Amino acid sequence: MKLVGLVGSVRKNSYNAMLLNFLAKRYEDQFEVAVADISALPFFNQDEENAPPAAVQDFKKNILDADGLLIATPEYNWSVPGILKNALDWLSRGERVAVGKPVLIVGASTGMMGTLRAQVHLRQILSSPGLDCRVLPPGGNEILVTFAASKFDESGQLIDEPTVSFIDTVIQKFVRFV
Ligand SMILES: Cc1cc2nc3c(=O)[nH]c(=O)nc-3n(C[C@H](O)[C@H](O)[C@H](O)COP(=O)(O)O)c2cc1C
Numbered sequence: 001m002k003l004v005g006l007v008g009s010v011r012k013n014s015y016n017a018m019l020l021n022f023l024a025k026r027y028e029d030q031f032e033v034a035v036a037d038i039s040a041l042p043f044f045n046q047d048e049e050n051a052p053p054a055a056v057q058d059f060k061k062n063i064l065d066a067d068g069l070l071i072a073t074p075e076y077n078w079s080v081p082g083i084l085k086n087a088l089d090w091l092s093r094g095e096r097v098a099v100g101k102p103v104l105i106v107g108a109s110t111g112m113m114g115t116l117r118a119q120v121h122l123r124q125i126l127s128s129p130g131l132d133c134r135v136l137p138p139g140g141n142e143i144l145v146t147f148a149a150s151k152f153d154e155s156g157q158l159i160d161e162p163t164v165s166f167i168d169t170v171i172q173k174f175v176r177f178v
Pocket of ligand 1: 009010011013014015016017074075076077078079108109110111112113114115
């Protein structure tokens with residue numbers, strides 16, 4: 001099973017990048033994750049939506065070929081970061097390559113909400129007609145890594161056992177869902 005990973009942060013020591021890398025490594029016997037570099041995408045331009053720049057075409061082809069998406073989003077001002085919204089806007093126009101794709105949303109924040117508000121917003125965005133993704137339903141499946149600074153070690157490993165064992169159960173459900 002081939003998944004594409006999107007990270008909504010370009011920060012060098014991003015907890016969301018650590019979370020995505022953790023998922024890619026821990027479940028490598030169940031799926032392969034290719035992380036797309038959404039920081040290389042230009043700003044969305046509707047004038048170019050039907051013949052987008054090469055970087056966007058490559059990105060859209062990767063999404064089209066994937067069995068599903070893993071999206072690791074930070075929460076910026078109660079929503080998703082602009083870099084992630086920009087990537088999703090490209091996917092939503094011209095050839096709508098994300099339609100029907102299974103998606104798992106995960107997120108890490110330094111605070112007590114663990115990206116909850118951003119994840120709720122992201123679900124709404126992914127339900128729009130241009131994206132129309134099949135997101136793993138929220139009931140019991142919300143991977144919210146709160147107080148991230150205390151849950152990853154120096155080398156970027158997720159070291160909080162209850163969180164890891166919860167993620168194990170959600171990943172099994174996501175694999176069946178895909
Ligand atoms: C512009 C900005 C807005 C933020 N807004 C929120 C917020 O609304 N809620 C929250 O829990 N954390 C917020 N934070 C803190 C982030 O959760 C924290 O910086 C986190 O580490 C970002 O993810 P990253 O480590 O993957 O870069 C914000 C941070 C930035 C830089």
